[in-house]
Amino acid sequence: MRMRKLPWAEEYVKTASIVEQQPQNWAGKWKERFSSDSLHVEIGSGKGDYWLLMANKYPQSIWIGIEKDINVSAIAIRKYDQAMIKSSNMCFIQKDAETIEQWFAQGEIDVLHLNFSDPWPKKRAHKKRLSHASFIERYKYIVSEQGEIQMKTDNADLFEFSLLQFQEGNWFLHEISVDYRRNEHPEDAITEYEQRFLSLHQPIYRAVWKKFPYQNKDKKKR
Numbered sequence: 001m002r003m004r005k006l007p008w009a010e011e012y013v014k015t016a017s018i019v020e021q022q023p024q025n026w027a028g029k030w031k032e033r034f035s036s037d038s039l040h041v042e043i044g045s046g047k048g049d050y051w052l053l054m055a056n057k058y059p060q061s062i063w064i065g066i067e068k069d070i071n072v073s074a075i076a077i078r079k080y081d082q083a084m085i086k087s088s089n090m091c092f093i094q095k096d097a098e099t100i101e102q103w104f105a106q107g108e109i110d111v112l113h114l115n116f117s118d119p120w121p122k123k124r125a126h127k128k129r130l131s132h133a134s135f136i137e138r139y140k141y142i143v144s145e146q147g148e149i150q151m152k153t154d155n156a157d158l159f160e161f162s163l164l165q166f167q168e169g170n171w172f173l174h175e176i177s178v179d180y181r182r183n184e185h186p187e188d189a190i191t192e193y194e195q196r197f198l199s200l201h202q203p204i205y206r207a208v209w210k211k212f213p214y215q216n217k218d219k220k221k222r
Contacts, residue, residue, distance in 0.1 A: 009074035016077045019092050028105030034062045034089045041104070042066065042113040043097045043130055046193070048076025050115050053189035055087040061110075062089045068096040097130070100138055107144040114151040116193060119158040131162035136169040140211070148174065149209045154197045159205040171209040180206035 013019055020026065030039055038061035045051045045065035055063035067073045073094040080086065093103065117130045126132060131151065139149060149171070153159050159178075166173070181190075181204050190198070197204060 006071045006074055009071045012074045013070055013094050018077055018080050019094055023093050023103035027103055036062045036089055039109050040111045041109050044117045045076055046072050048079050049191035050189055052079060055090045056085055059087040064091045066093045066097050070094060101141050104142040106141055109142050110144055110147045112139055112143055112149045116153055119155040131165050133165050133169060136165055145211055152204055152206045154202055166209050170212055172212045174210045175208035177206045179203040
């Protein structure tokens, strides 16, 4: 369901200090900018809960949230502005991730997060999924050789689709769970959105992918 238009959203996002309007200017310089050697990027941050919670949990790392919908972006940014505790290593990009490879240098991202992405259920819209092959090729460029992609979803169809797409893209499936929250994971924040599914006893699917080890070895031989 598309969120209603907020009349104040555009101006708010345009003037917010946490928003980087020209992310391409920082490609290859994010870690230097924030004086950190750990870069986390979340695509599809929605209303910003995971981005905020994890940044406060791990303030030594850089946390960049990306969201294309300006209305939910405005809510996420307002939450940041109103937060009592804020990490200094945070940034928000209100743009479509279709050009993400222009905002980060090769191998710059350590962890890429895909949390409860839009499932785009109609088959003709599958190319818009953040785990579609076209996006996975972009991730291969910007994620470091030792980095990883972490995905969580409540949608079984999207999860199965993603497993196949990453397999075909030659990624190594490092972790997988079809009921992630059956065990406690204090290291991973639970948002209000995720809690809705847990309250309904719906399983959370999670996978972690890394680049295949042989890719690292091949590069060392060159």
